[in-house]
Amino acid sequence: MALKWNEIESYAKDWVKEAGESIKASFQKKLTVQTKSNENDLVTNMDKETEQFFIGKIRNTFPEHRIMGEEEEHDQLTDLKGVIWIIDPIDGTMNFIHQQRNFAISIGIYENGIGKIGLIYDVVHDELYCGIKGRGAYVNETKLPKLNGVAVKKAIVGVNATWVTENDKIDPAILGRLVKDVRGTRSYGSAAIEMAYVATGRVDAYISLRLAPWDYAAGAIIVEELGGVITKLTGAPINLLEKSSILVAKPDLHKEIIDHYVTNFKEQTK
């Protein structure tokens, strides 16, 4: 039976809005905060409850679909066959805890590895970014224009200061040179929000050296639908089954960064 993508889109949007209401309501309640891999890697009861909410809805409505999510429960995927929902219930958990803003729900729905629907919901601003394969991208009801090129010297780039100080992923000098040459840098602390900002042109590029598929699965669909480019920082294609570096940018800018700035960067493979 042919998949009804309009139906999937409609359910996904309704669930994202419903989850957003619960997250907003949680601002009035006490949060339970736990640490994961290190003391800055945080998870709250709301991350877990929101992920459970989506898992329950998907399993009930689309039992044949598979799920990859940031928190505890998800299918251990070793391939991208079929329909897969890649879910980050709260991207920017640290912002959610400390600022109650600059976080988002991020959901990418893929079929056999091809991005079909990308949703990023900036809950606090009530901005739902949506990319549908072949149909463009929207913020709420407004269609977003295609992304034009921009030169490095006129670009605003989203990048965390971590990557221009001593770290275990990249020689700080590589991005240091780029940071000196661009018009400005910004860091919002949520990969999903920063990719949504690439889509709207608020920033021209976003770079991270350590992202998981649930951080970028939705953003990739939205940005690519607008003519933007997403690869690893080496220029190699992204792989939804692994963590990696990410460079998301307007097309010309992506090329200039790859050709002139990251030529000495080799990503470590585990």
Ligand code: 2AM
């Ligand atoms: P999170 O808030 O859902 O954990 C912050 O710079 C951005 O990087 C956020 O999108 C954050 O997602 C993500 N991030 C932080 N640490 C990460 C890690 N160890 N692996 C993958 N993504 C990470």
Ligand code: CA
């Ligand atoms: Ca995340």
